[in-house]
Amino acid sequence: MTQATNSSHGRQRLIDAALNLSYQRRNFSSLGIREITREAKLSAPAFYRHFTDLEDLGTAVIIEVEKAVIKAFTEVRLSTAGEDDLDIRPMLLKRFFDWAADNPKHIIVGASEAFGALSRMREGLKITLRRISEDIYGDPRIYSLLPALPAEEMIELLEVLAQNILFMAVDYVEHPEQRDALYAKALRIVGVFFTGAHAILALQTGESSSV
CATH class of the missing domain: 1.10.10.60 (Homeodomain-like)
Known part of the structure; x- marks a missing residue:
């Protein structure tokens, strides 16, 4: 070696x-x-x-989560390449929950430290959620759902969703008997966020359609 x-x-x-x-x-x-x-x-x-210190180690843990989640999402995109009309959101969500179930320590620790005492770890989690959101936004099948929404606002929407889904993943990990219900609930939340954003845009532009 x-x-x-x-x-x-x-x-x-x-x-x-x-x-x-x-x-x-x-x-x-x-x-x-x-x-x-x-x-x-x-x-x-x-x-x-x-x-250098405990916070440096904690930041490394968060970065490890970031890389693993982006890798998992990349696998979903590669496996569905060419399916331009596919709603990829349910697949990304399911892949994340499956990854969480396989890596419970990463999910529990990450969620616990979102409001923990280590400031660099908290900041590292915010950065990770941002990078994961940017990665999701990079798929045309995502940003085309709300094409009139400016990129920064779309990424902010995805960040809020990512934070909510992270905390739901804790329940997904700890309550296997509720996983189907939690996945269905998460899908509804994703739908509500996108529909709400679209409704606001429609009011602003006078357009109407569904997401």
Whole structure:
């Protein structure tokens, strides 16, 4: 195993250890660096070869979520390439909930820290929601649903939706018996947001149609 591989492996072990511990406590800011390295089976100084402090590690956790979700959405888009008239929203939503069910620690920790004590982690989550929203908006089948809505306003709408869906994903993870109902509810919420935005545009422009 090369030195670079060893370094990458050690970094991931620290991320996984922090996820394990914070998932149990629902409080990332209460973790200590020594207990994280103990959980990761690394020496305490090893932490500082990868991260400057606890918030730096927390930001890395959020970025890991961002990359994984965007990768999952990219898979959906690639699998439906060429289907220009497809409403891709239900597929993106289902893919996210499936990913959440497979990665409960990431979802629970991310949602818990949205209002947590670590400011850089809170800010990192906002940035992640923004980037995921921009990624979704990049699909023509999404922005064509509200073509008259300026790009920034559309992305803001998607950000609000993404935050709501993140918290719904916590229930999706923790209550498997409710997953069908939660997915259906999330679909309704998405529909209401888009319909509401379209209704406002229609009032402003005098047009009328459905989304």
